[in-house]
Structure formats: C-alpha cells, structure tokens
Amino acid sequence: MHRLPTNVPGRRQFLARACATGLAALTGLDHLVARAEAPPEITRIRIVHVPAVCMAPQYLAEDLLRMEGFTEVDYLALGTRSGLSALADSRADVTMWPAAELIPHLDAGRPIVVLAGIHGGCWELFGNERVRSIRDLKGKTVSISYLGDGQHVLLSAMLSYVGMDPREVVWFDANASLRDAMTVFAEGKSDAFFGFPPQPQELRARKIGRVIVSTAEDKPWNQYFCCMFAANREFAERNPVATKRALRAILKATDICAAQPQRVARYLADHNYETRFDLSLDALKSVNFNFWRSANPEDTMRFYALRLHEVGMLKTTPQKLIAQGTDWRFLNELKRELKA
Numbered sequence: 001m002h003r004l005p006t007n008v009p010g011r012r013q014f015l016a017r018a019c020a021t022g023l024a025a026l027t028g029l030d031h032l033v034a035r036a037e038a039p040p041e042i043t044r045i046r047i048v049h050v051p052a053v054c055m056a057p058q059y060l061a062e063d064l065l066r067m068e069g070f071t072e073v074d075y076l077a078l079g080t081r082s083g084l085s086a087l088a089d090s091r092a093d094v095t096m097w098p099a100a101e102l103i104p105h106l107d108a109g110r111p112i113v114v115l116a117g118i119h120g121g122c123w124e125l126f127g128n129e130r131v132r133s134i135r136d137l138k139g140k141t142v143s144i145s146y147l148g149d150g151q152h153v154l155l156s157a158m159l160s161y162v163g164m165d166p167r168e169v170v171w172f173d174a175n176a177s178l179r180d181a182m183t184v185f186a187e188g189k190s191d192a193f194f195g196f197p198p199q200p201q202e203l204r205a206r207k208i209g210r211v212i213v214s215t216a217e218d219k220p221w222n223q224y225f226c227c228m229f230a231a232n233r234e235f236a237e238r239n240p241v242a243t244k245r246a247l248r249a250i251l252k253a254t255d256i257c258a259a260q261p262q263r264v265a266r267y268l269a270d271h272n273y274e275t276r277f278d279l280s281l282d283a284l285k286s287v288n289f290n291f292w293r294s295a296n297p298e299d300t301m302r303f304y305a306l307r308l309h310e311v312g313m314l315k316t317t318p319q320k321l322i323a324q325g326t327d328w329r330f331l332n333e334l335k336r337e338l339k340a
Helices: 010-026 032-036 053-067 079-088 099-107 150-161 181-186 199-205 233-238 240-259 261-270 277-286 297-310 318-325 329-337
Strands: 044-048 072-076 094-098 112-119 124-127 141-144 170-173 192-195 210-214 227-232
Touching (some): 044 079, 053 072, 053 094, 053 112, 053 240, 053 261, 079 094, 079 099, 079 112, 079 227, 099 150, 099 227, 099 318, 112 233, 112 318, 124 199, 141 181, 150 297, 192 199, 227 240, 240 329, 261 277, 297 318
Parallel strands (some): 141 170
Antiparallel strands (some): 094 227, 124 192, 124 210
C-alpha cells in the first residue's frame, strides 16, 4: 500500500460510505445492539495507520466506528516502526498489529494490552534458489525492514521452532541502509524475505523467488493468529465501553472482509488505501478473516512467547506475559453477542 487515506469529496465519498454501510447490512451486522448500550466514554478514537492490505478491517471499520458512537476517527500516519511506541505513549488508542511483534513490547513492560486475535494467514516467506526450507536460512541473508519488526520477530520464532538460533542468520536491516526490504530481495541482494500483503502477491506477479512458508497453508503456522487487536492500557481501563465498541467495529469489519472480499477491495481502491485492485483482491482472499471466530488468541501468544523465550529474546515467562499483557473479557463478551 503506497498512499495514506485521503478525503474523498462529494458523490464519491457518499458512495464509499454507502458501500461500507451496505456491506454491514448484507452480512447482518447492524448496530441495534450498540444503540442499546451506554454510549462510549469518549467520541474520538485514534488508530495507528499501518500500510498493509491485511489491515483492511481497520480501514473498513471507520464507518462502523461512527455507528458505534465515535464522531472522530483518526488514522495516524505513524508507520510500522513507531506505531507501538505511539500506542504505549498514549498518542494512539488502539490498533491491529502483528502478534509476534507485540510480544517483545509486552516483555519490556510497555503499557499495551492485547484484546483479541483478528485473522491468520497473511505472512509468506520467500527464498531464492539457495533456500528451500527454513533450515536452509543458516548462514544466509534475510532482508527485513528493521531489527525488531514483525518480520524479524516472527521469523526468529520460526527459526526457534526448527531448532535454529536467529543469530545463525544474517539479518539485512534495510532501514539502516535506507532501502526497502522487498526491493533488496528482488534485486538479489538477500536470500530470503518475509512479506505481508500485498508484498507476496506482488512478488508472485513479478515471478520473483519461491514461497518457502505460507502462514495460511503450512502447519503449525496456520493454527495461529497473524494479527491481533491491542489498546493502550490506560485507554482500555478508563474507557471500557469505548474499547468494547471499537473492538466490535473491528470484528464486524473482519466479517465483512471474509464475506465480501471483492467489494472490500473496491472500498480500499476508492479510498486510495491500495489502488491495485487485483493484488488487493488476491490478498484479501488469501487471509483467513474467519479465524477470530474459532481460534484462541491466547494459544498464539503462548506459542510465540515460548519460541522467543527459548532463544533468549524474552525475559518474561510466557505465563506472566499473558497474565500481564492480555485481557480477553471484551472478546468473550462479543463472541457471545456476535454468535462466534
């Protein structure tokens, strides 16, 4: 995704909003329940903008958030590197975020609380002709956006799972070289690259590399969430009604993504979130947006925390991390309400 959302004037804006509301109606996601509840404690909500098609529920939720009583919905163009810091520092209130990347921040005691799992299946590991499995990464170069990002942390957990130490891999920090990690791989300057939509779709379209691991298809990775929903801890504690309403909007938007990927791809294009309709549609179809209804998000946190603890990337035990850094009460209430 190359551009931040823009304000779309006039008839086009009306049609885009009608599209989102119409999708909600088509999937039975009305807001009668929300009307019966107490109003949110605040009417402004701030969300970290993350440039990825798999974050579509977060973008689509804008209209649903307004239906939940939020009159101001701000998408903050903070980027992936500073997004969680902004959440911890109260510059943002809530956001979707890669599950594995959240864990080191919880380990560091940052005031972030994970509230739900959203979907699975967005990450894909690509390799060149020298890489045919995760174990083949020993001594090879992997391009990542920066040390500590979702690519680095999740792949480190995968390396741990197959008995490797992440230090056996040469990590190419693209940000330190003012480069794009996928471009580094495409130019043949790294042996592997771990991407999320629409990057895998773009690499396939350009016939670059081969898929080594698909978190949508390959076990055990397809059993765990890729993205979670998290909040600033103080925000969630002080605004429980607003927090529940925000999560409900995200979950409803996630259901819309599962039911109507073509219309969601058009919504993303109309709002300039991702103008390449075909790549966006391919990505939306590949992600498991129904996952939140059946999978246990605590299993994901425990699995990745164990893997990272094994290689010394976490000081906190997985049990303590889950106890201090998660709160599933809102999710459990909404699962009953939305009949998950």
